[in-house]
Amino acid sequence: MNKTVTSEDGLTRCAWSASAPEFDAYHDAEWGYPVGDDIRLFEKICLESFQSGLSWRTILAKRENFRAAFCGFDWDKVAAFTEQDVERLLQDAGIIRHRGKIEAVINNARRAQELVEEAGSLAAFFWCYEPDPETLPEPQTQSTSPASVALSKALKKRGWKFVGPTTVFAFMQAMGLINDHAQGCHCRQKAARARAQFQKPA
Structure with missing residues (x-):
């Protein structure tokens, strides 16, 4: 299966970026570049949990709504959410109205507080x-890895959900955390340079 596609602008990208018009910008500017900002890391792991069983296009289209609903993914604020907040969010048509996933974000916000106490920052732990x-292995040939299994186990051990x-x-x-841009994708080398320059959190 071909892992790259040449877009109308003449650039070669990972083939998945052709699945929706809005994916080019996300692919070129965000996906695969190293992130050390705790809020962005927390937001992403929450959004990935919402994506479970759905398409990323659905989540990306609602990302600003998610940010508004979850206080910009400030976990201290989200950790204070109550059952009334859960019921409110279940009525919010701008997000995915799934009780288990909403409750998981609130739970994970509380676990994030604990993890920051333990490791100093989310970034220090994740990296x-x-x-x-x-x-x-070759990029985009797997959907899990030994590292993702290990990180998943570590988070679950600490009470994280989804x-x-x-x-x-x-x-x-x-x-x-990995550079999974396909070989031949115009972003692969850019991501590699960004990773080489990235200051890993202590």
Whole structure:
């Protein structure tokens, strides 16, 4: 299966970017570049949990609504949500109205507070699970990895919800813990340079 596609602008991209018009910008500017910002990391792992069973296009289209609903993914604010907030969010047509996933975000906000106490930051914890690039297979040939299994287990052990190995692998791809841009994609080398310059959180 061809993992790249040449777009109308003449650039070669990962084939999945051709699935929707809005994917080009997301692919070129966000996906696969290393992230050390805790809020962005928390947002992404929450959105990946909402994506479970759905398409990323659905989630991306609602991302601003999710940000508004969950206080910009400020986990301290979300951790204070009550059952009344759950009921309110279940009436919010701008997000995915799934009780289990909404409750998981609130739970995970509380677990994020604990994890920051433990590790200093979410970034410091997540980046401990960056795999050695030399051990990675050909890009986009797997949906889980030993690293995503290990990170999933570590999060579940700490009480996080909706963080299975496939969800965590998608998170690692998107947040640049691995460079999974396809060979030949015009972003692969840019992502590699960004990763080389990235200051890993201590």
